[in-house]
Amino acid sequence: MTMFSAINNPREIRRQLGLNQNEFWSRVGVTQSGGSRYESGRNMPKPVRELVRLVHVEQIDLAKINREDMAVIGYLKDTHPDLFLSLRKAMKAGTVDQVQGEKA
Known part of the structure; x- marks a missing residue:
């Protein structure tokens, strides 16, 4: 949509x-x-x-999103589009959650 x-x-x-x-x-x-x-x-x-x-x-x-979060996302998309796309792809595949869980 x-x-x-x-x-x-x-x-x-x-x-x-x-x-x-x-x-x-x-x-x-x-x-x-x-x-x-x-x-x-x-x-x-x-x-x-x-x-x-x-x-x-x-x-x-x-409730979990603020203006600063949106600014960081915009900055990342504008200055490092390849990193942004790879992070988004990893998130969809579930690997970002796995990595974050390992750090905790």
Whole structure:
């Protein structure tokens, strides 16, 4: 899914996750009643759509990410793209978690 792509059925995403409306929508800063309107077909603003994608589709815990983390990621992508890609590949393969576990 690309950034700001349409989320056609947030209700289906919520149901697949087994969450009630309050649990689902509060994680992205939307009231239950606002989320109910989106689930009923009201157009979601792009920022809300992107938050739903990040939190519920990509399963990113926004409480664990801060501005400095994002700056480091941007710096790494811009200045060392080969390292960034190799780290991302290793993470997908599970080898980054194994290495981090060995250091602990």
